[in-house]
Amino acid sequence: MRNALPIDAVVGDYVQLANGGGAQLKGVCPFHDEKSASFYVHPGKGVFHCFGCGESGDTISFLMKIEHFSFAEAVERMAAQAGITLRYEEGGYSPRHQQGERTRLVEAHKVAAAWFQEQLGSPEAEIARGFLAERGFDEAAAKHFGVGYAPAGWEHLVRYLRGKGFTDKEILVGGLASQGQRGGLIDRFRGRLVWPIRDTAGEVVGFGARRLREDDNGPKYLNTPETPLYKKSQVLYGIDLAKKEIAKTGRAVVVEGYTDVMACHLAGVTTAVATCGTAFGEDHIKIIRRLLMDTSAYRGETVFTFDGDAAGQKAALRAFEDDQKFAARTSIAITPGGMDPCELRLAEGDEAVRELIENPVPLFEFALRSAVARHRVDTAEGRAAALEETASIIVKIKDRSIQHEYAVQLAGMLGILDEQFVVRRVGQLARWQRENGQQPRGQALRRADGGQPAQPPRPVHRLNPRDPAQFVERELLKLALQHPDLVSPAFDHYGDDEFPTPPYTAVRRAIRQAGGTAYGASLPDFTATVRDASPDDQVRSLATELTVEPLRTRRKPDAIYAGEFLVKLRLQAVDRRVNEVRAHLRRLGDRATAEELGPVQGELWALQQYAQQLRNKGAAGL
Structure with missing residues (x-):
């Protein structure tokens, strides 16, 4: 069963894969x-490995990890996709009792989705068909997206599912x-238009339902509650239809509702997705980043569409706060006249949506x-308050090459004639950010007594192998983990302060806690x-990463190579202390x-002598 499906076909439902060199593929x-x-x-060996977090395994373990499947559920998913019929031992074939819970729930949703879609053709669903028609969606569109109708009775779906062998608990x-x-039990969705919500693999995991009648006192949109299948922060409506085009074009379009997704796809924007009853958040970002192969070496784009009203602007600014979680470029398309993409398509046609x-x-x-609009720049x-907010x-902006350009544009927005003044202020904040790992927030940092600006916050170190x-x-930690015999016992005498980068x-x-390199x-x-x-x-993850990362030497690691780095690290610590002592002397002054x-x-003097000894004798001088 492990080889029933190619591993790249299974992983490809979740991650865009590209040529990784040789016989390997790679992705985020x-x-x-x-x-x-x-x-x-x-693909040839049917295995995966992440050099970042250390996760590895085969096709089944991949499904178990990413979908939180049991072993049996992973096998059942693969069998279903491969068209293989499983036989259950210990009492013969009885899938209702022996299939995993998740597999049973997925099957129930699949049956329910087909039933809802069938009900859309019933006389009672005329109001639902009218709703779709008013928004420019015909029968073919409804079928393409699997849109259905939930009858207004109390237990129509419950009775139907019971008849198909599903238990009340399921x-x-x-x-x-x-x-x-x-x-x-009573049906959750009653008298509503229903959209099936699918995961990246195309399986129905929940539903979104729209109120149609005035006497319906429920919310305008009602979604499936949190279940073992459905986590609203981890699903995107339309992702099953959009994922291949997102990977192909390097662009994802995030809209606000189900009908907006439909309108975009029918207009030719087949990369559109929407959140399901929640704000666009970090888990959604992760889904899109994997499909975009969103890395610092690749420039994709995520386009957010929001209404032009105050609520839409607020949502757009929330998206801006998430921008740093993307490597891709992020943009915003504000619909004219407060129209959403669905309304725009209805009013001006498919071309307007594409434009x-x-x-x-x-x-x-x-x-x-x-x-800028929040301040009186007249x-x-x-202007001063606006400058502080906008400069931050x-x-x-991740791309420093366009920071200057935006600083010049900002001067024009604020009506400040001295462009270089604005550029210098932005440059000052940018330097603080680079040197300290963060930027000051709000206005310039000043002493409480109104004097000169205070010192920037203490540095926040980030891992940067190029430093x-x-x-x-x-490199020395890699040696200690991969070849502890080469750095022992000298490594064990090094203090924490000789490794100043917190991770x-x-x-x-x-x-040290593990017994040191000697052990x-x-x-x-x-x-x-x-x-x-x-x-x-x-x-734990960083230790694994340092273990699998190759050492930066073309020759076989030996005591000479290890000694070089033992000396280099000690010299760095000595040089830091020399600088501290010299600064102390300067503060003491001539008096x-x-x-x-x-x-x-x-x-x-003692530090300088020790540093010279290390440079002359190498590891023998430790």
Whole structure:
């Protein structure tokens, strides 16, 4: 069964795969958030491995991990997709009792979706057909999207599903019915137009239902509640229809409703998706990033469409806050006259919808103009306040090459003639961001007494293998994990302060907790011990990553190579201390007494002598 389906066909339902070199394919890992394609699939061997988070396995373990399947449910999914009939032992074939719960719930939703679609043709559903027709959707459109109708009675669907062999528990757990006041089950959706909501694999996991009658006191839109199948923060309506085109074109379009998705697809914008009863959030971003292969090396685009009213602008600015979670460019298409894409298509035709999506405004530009509009830029105070708010927006732009361009544009928006003043202010904030890992928020940081600007916040270190100092930390930790015998016992005498990058400090502590490299050298798999000693998944994941990442040497790692990095790390620590002592001497100044200067100068001399010893003797000088 493990080979019933090619692994790339199964993984391809969730991740866009590209040539990874040789016989391998690569994509953005679905199990952790990353900005590089670290997830590799080997179709010939039927396995996958992520060099970022360490997840690995075969087709079945992939399904178990990504869908939270049991082993049996993963086998059942593969069998269904491959057209293989399973036989259940211990009592013969009895799928109703022996299939996994999730498989049964998926089957119930599939049956319910077909039944809803059939009911759309009934006399009672005339109001539903009229609703669709008024919005430009004919019978063929309804069939394409699987739109159906839920009759107005109390238990039509419940009775139908019971007749198909589903238990009351399965119907209730699946969110297809709710508990009535008298103890029985009643249909969750009654007298409503119904859209099936599918996952990326195309299976129905829930429904969205629209109120049609004035006497319906329920919400305008009613969705399936949270169930083992349906997590509203993790589903996108239309993703099953849009995923291939998103991967092909490198563009995803996010709209606000079911009819907007339908309108876009029918107009030729087949990359449109929508959230289901919740705001666009981080889990939705992850779905789209995987399909876009959204990495720092690839420039895709996500286009958000929102109404031009205040609520739409607010939603757009929420999307702006999520921009940093994308590597792709993010843009916004504001519909004219407050129309949504469905209304636009009805009023002006398919071409108008395509033009809307083809001519979006960069989300940064929209955010800038929205921020400026909140201030009275006809006054000096208003311009100053607007500058502080908008400058902090510009420094969030990932592409530094266009930061300057936006700073110049901002001067024009604010009516400030001195463009260089605005450019300098943006540059100041950008430097603070690069040096400190964050940007100041709001107005310029100033002392409470109104004096000079205060010192920027303390640095927040981020892993950057290109940073020469961090590279030394990383390479030495890789040696300690992969070849503990080469760095022992010297490594075990290094303190936490010699690994100043916090994530690397945490791995250093885990190595100590695991017994150190002296103990690790006696073990067949030191990494497993370090992973067990790690305080959390983050440290555990980094330790795994450092174990599988090749060392940066073309020759076989040996004691000489290890010694080079032991010396380099110690020299970095000594040089940092030398700089601190020199700064202390400068602060003491010319007025310091001999008693004050003596100990500090002595420490500086000793440090310089030790550094020279390390440079002359290498590892022998440790």
